[in-house]
Amino acid sequence: MSQSRGDTLEGVLNELQGSIPEIEACAIVSVEGLPIVSALPNEVDEAKVAAMTAAMLTLGEKAAIELGKGNLEQVLIKGNNGWLMAIQAGLNACLTVSTTEQAKLGLVFLDMKRAADKIAEMI
Numbered sequence: 001m002s003q004s005r006g007d008t009l010e011g012v013l014n015e016l017q018g019s020i021p022e023i024e025a026c027a028i029v030s031v032e033g034l035p036i037v038s039a040l041p042n043e044v045d046e047a048k049v050a051a052m053t054a055a056m057l058t059l060g061e062k063a064a065i066e067l068g069k070g071n072l073e074q075v076l077i078k079g080n081n082g083w084l085m086a087i088q089a090g091l092n093a094c095l096t097v098s099t100t101e102q103a104k105l106g107l108v109f110l111d112m113k114r115a116a117d118k119i120a121e122m123i
Contacts, residue, residue, distance in 0.1 A: 008122055009028055009036065009037045009119065009122060009123075010037050010039075012028075012115050012118050012119055012122075013026050013027070013028065013037060013038070013039045013115075014039065015115070016097070016111055016112070016115045017039055019111050020099075020103065020104075020107060020108055020111060022082075022099045022100045022102055022103035022104075022108070023097055023098070023099050023103070023108065024041075024082070024098045024099060024100060025038075025039060025040045025041060025044065025097070025098040026038070026039050026040075026095065026096065026097045026098070027039070027040055027046065027049055027050065027053070027095075027096050028089060028093055028094070028095055028119055028123075029049070029050035029053045029054060029093065029094050029096065030050070030054070030092060030093055030094075031054055031057070031088075031091070031092055031093065031094060032054060033050050033051040033052075033053070033054035033055065034047075034050055035047055035049070035050040036050075036093060036123075038050075049096065053086050053094050053096040054094060056075045056077070056086050057072065057075055057086055057087075057088065057094050060072050060074075060075040060086075072088070073087065074086065074087045074109060074112075075087075076105070080101075081100070081101060082098060082099050082100045082101045082103065083098070083099045083100075083101070083103055083105065083108075084096065084097070084098050084099075085097045085099070085105075085108065085109065085112060087109075087112055087113065087116050088116065089115070089116035089117075089119035089120050089123070090116070090119060090120025090121075090123055091120075092123050093119055093120070093123045095112055095115060095116045095119060097112055
C-alpha cells in the first residue's frame with residue numbers, strides 16, 4: 001500500500017512540475033522536517049530541504065500570529081536566482097517549490113494550492 005501511495009504523491013509532484021516550466025524542484029515533507037517524496041536535483045540534500053521547509057513554516061506561522069496577520073498561508077523567499085515557496089499540505093505535510101526568477105508567482109501558488117489539497121487527502 002505505501003508503494004502506491006508514494007507513486008501517487010510522486011504523481012502529484014510530477015504534475016505540478018509539468019504544469020509550470022519555471023518550477024525547477026519540489027518536495028513533500030513532514031511537519032517534523034522529514035522527507036516524504038521529492039523531485040529535487042541530485043546535488044540537493046533531500047533531508048536538509050525537508051528540515052529547512054518545516055522550520056520556515058514553523059517560524060512563518062509564529063511570526064504571522066505574533067504580528068496579527070492571522071493563519072499562515074505561505075512562505076516566500078526570493079534569492080538572486082529565483083524563488084522558494086512553501087505551504088501546508090494538510091496537518092502532517094508541507095509542499096515546497098523552487099522556481100526560476102521568471103516564474104509567475106500567482107500561477108505557481110494556485111497550482112501549489114491544488115497540489116497541497118491533493119496531498120492533504122492522501123496523507
